[in-house]
Amino acid sequence: MRREGLFRRLVITGTVLWMAVFGFLPNMLVLGTSVCRSSPDTFVVLDWTLSNYLALFDGVHAQIFFSSISLSAAVTLCCLILAYPFASAMARATPAVRRIVLLLVVVPFWTNSLVRTYAMTVLLNTSGLVNRVLLALGFVDAPLTLLYTSGAVVAGLVYTLLPFMILPLYAALDRLDPRFEEAARDLGAGRWRVLWHVKIPLVLPGIITGCMLVFLPGLGMFYVADVLGGAKTMLVGNFIRDQFLLTRQWPLGAAASTLLTAIMVVFLLVYWWSQHRIHEGDVNS
Amino acid sequence: MKTLRRIYVFMVLAFLYIPLAVMVVYSFNASRYSMAWKGFSLQWYASLWENSALMTAALNSLVVAVVSATISTLLGTMMAFALTRWRFPSRKVIGATLFVMMMSPDIVIGISLLVLFMLAGLPLGFGTLLLAHVTLCVPFVAIVVQGKLHGFDPHLIEAARDLGAGDFAVFRHVVVPLVAPAVLAGWFLSFTLSLDDVVISFFTTGPTFEVLPLRIYSMVRLGFKPEINALCTVMIGVTTVAVGIAHRFFKENT
Numbered sequence: 001m002r003r004e005g006l007f008r009r010l011v012i013t014g015t016v017l018w019m020a021v022f023g024f025l026p027n028m029l030v031l032g033t034s035v036c037r038s039s040p041d042t043f044v045v046l047d048w049t050l051s052n053y054l055a056l057f058d059g060v061h062a063q064i065f066f067s068s069i070s071l072s073a074a075v076t077l078c079c080l081i082l083a084y085p086f087a088s089a090m091a092r093a094t095p096a097v098r099r100i101v102l103l104l105v106v107v108p109f110w111t112n113s114l115v116r117t118y119a120m121t122v123l124l125n126t127s128g129l130v131n132r133v134l135l136a137l138g139f140v141d142a143p144l145t146l147l148y149t150s151g152a153v154v155a156g157l158v159y160t161l162l163p164f165m166i167l168p169l170y171a172a173l174d175r176l177d178p179r180f181e182e183a184a185r186d187l188g189a190g191r192w193r194v195l196w197h198v199k200i201p202l203v204l205p206g207i208i209t210g211c212m213l214v215f216l217p218g219l220g221m222f223y224v225a226d227v228l229g230g231a232k233t234m235l236v237g238n239f240i241r242d243q244f245l246l247t248r249q250w251p252l253g254a255a256a257s258t259l260l261t262a263i264m265v266v267f268l269l270v271y272w273w274s275q276h277r278i279h280e281g282d283v284n285s
Numbered sequence: 286m287k288t289l290r291r292i293y294v295f296m297v298l299a300f301l302y303i304p305l306a307v308m309v310v311y312s313f314n315a316s317r318y319s320m321a322w323k324g325f326s327l328q329w330y331a332s333l334w335e336n337s338a339l340m341t342a343a344l345n346s347l348v349v350a351v352v353s354a355t356i357s358t359l360l361g362t363m364m365a366f367a368l369t370r371w372r373f374p375s376r377k378v379i380g381a382t383l384f385v386m387m388m389s390p391d392i393v394i395g396i397s398l399l400v401l402f403m404l405a406g407l408p409l410g411f412g413t414l415l416l417a418h419v420t421l422c423v424p425f426v427a428i429v430v431q432g433k434l435h436g437f438d439p440h441l442i443e444a445a446r447d448l449g450a451g452d453f454a455v456f457r458h459v460v461v462p463l464v465a466p467a468v469l470a471g472w473f474l475s476f477t478l479s480l481d482d483v484v485i486s487f488f489t490t491g492p493t494f495e496v497l498p499l500r501i502y503s504m505v506r507l508g509f510k511p512e513i514n515a516l517c518t519v520m521i522g523v524t525t526v527a528v529g530i531a532h533r534f535f536k537e538n539t
Contacts, residue, residue, distance in 0.1 A: 005452075007453045030396065086293065089290040089294050103528065103532065110477060118505050121505075217390055222392070226506070237484070240396060264388055
């Protein structure tokens with residue numbers, strides 16, 4: 001009997017300790033840093049100030065945030081539009097085909113995302129594949145400047161993040177009971193009405209998960225902006241990295257990071273609301 | 286309609302694979318500077334083989350991925366077991382925290398761990414990188430395994446208890462075999478996450494321990510390097526073989 005009690009205690013203590021030190025503590029430290037003042041010799045001085053948060057919303061910084069958020073929103077929308085029909089087709093396929101397609105969606109992850117981002121440069125540069133095809137087909141007379149533009153960053157992020165949208169959508173569409181759709185059809189709803197009033201509310205949690213998994217990294221993946229955007233495009237991630245490693249303004253970087261966490265919390269709350277709504281069973285109100 | 290669907294699926298998959306395919310093709314291109322085709326050559330593979338920094342970084346990445354996946358799987362499975370099997374204070378909070386950690390953007394995890402390591406006075410290197418990757422992967426393993434644990438019949442545990450099994454024996458002889466597929470899936474997921482990570486590695490490793498993505502990052506910023514194409518082709522090749530083996534293995538087990 002004593003040995004069992006020990007095993008249980010060990011596992012629970014280990015779990016609580018790990019989560020406290022590596023889950024809770026780091027986030028608290030960042031939150032703490034964000035209300036400090038930065039100082040040249042000791043990094044930070046405790047000061048209980050909100051000035052770092054206010055600094056995020058002044059001219060230059062606000063512009064970086066606004067352009068990064070709109071860029072990430074564009075990426076999320078592209079992924080959603082591309083992934084929904086794809087996931088829907090997957091959910092309708094035979095189990096064998098599903099398995100293969102699922103595998104094909106996951107395999108690119110096994111080459112590092114930086115490598116995949118680099119592959120985009122091979123495609124987009126002046127003598128790259130895209131320009132060659134356009135020239136060969138006679139659409140353009142001279143090669144286009146595709147690389148080092150915000151469009152290249154959007155393309156790179158969509159390319160890297162698309163599977164993160166496909167997988168949750170597929171999981172949600174796969175669980176969808178086809179009888180809901182049939183019932184709506186029997187009651188005379190057209191295809192678009194079924195989509196809008198029946199399917200989308202039911203797969204909403206999946207859509208929100210997908211959007212969260214694309215939108216947040218779309219703000220943070222600084223190396224994509226570096227490799228594809230050159231010095232012109234700056235994401236929130238680049239901003240945070242620079243505050244921590246270049247200008248040594250830890251509190252400002254911590255405030256920006258806390259802002260990202262806040263965006264994530266909003267997503268999570270919307271997700272739980274959408275789950276709750278389904279279980280309440282008032283899909284059509 | 287059906288044909289349209291097929292074409293669409295094919296096109297999206299093409300979008301995912303064309304950049305990788307182009308890279309594979311260029312890795313055999315003899316030309317150094319231009320994208321023009323100058324004949325078939327294996328010279329980039331030769332210079333890759335001689336590029337010891339790159340090879341060391343590749344090996345380091347693989348070591349970190351295997352070790353962190355193994356530790357994460359052990360930790361995550363234990364956690365999932367604790368969360369589903371016993372009631373203890375803070376259980377709900379821990380469950381929610383796991384979910385939040387799983388959804389956290391990499392950059393937030395990266396800098397929060399950097400702050401933690403700095404305050405703890407740990408020198409950045411292999412140890413901190415390993416801890417960071419385990420932190421990244423544990424929530425995924427715990428949640429995957431938890432899903433499996435929720436799905437199985439509690440009577441099995443009761444039966445084992447009636448037959449005189451203790452907590453540890455139940456875990457070892459009933460729970461582990463039942464959740465083995467989920468645990469294995471968790472290991473592969475962790476392995477993938479570790480190999481795919483750039484941002485967290487960027488913040489949590491030091492100059493003493495270089496991993497592949499960071500090596501490539503500095504190479505890419507210095508301009509075009511054909512060796513990268515060769516390296517990526519090797520990676521894709523190894524991946525495909527590994528996935529093939531894993532797929533076979535899972536097929537026999539499910």
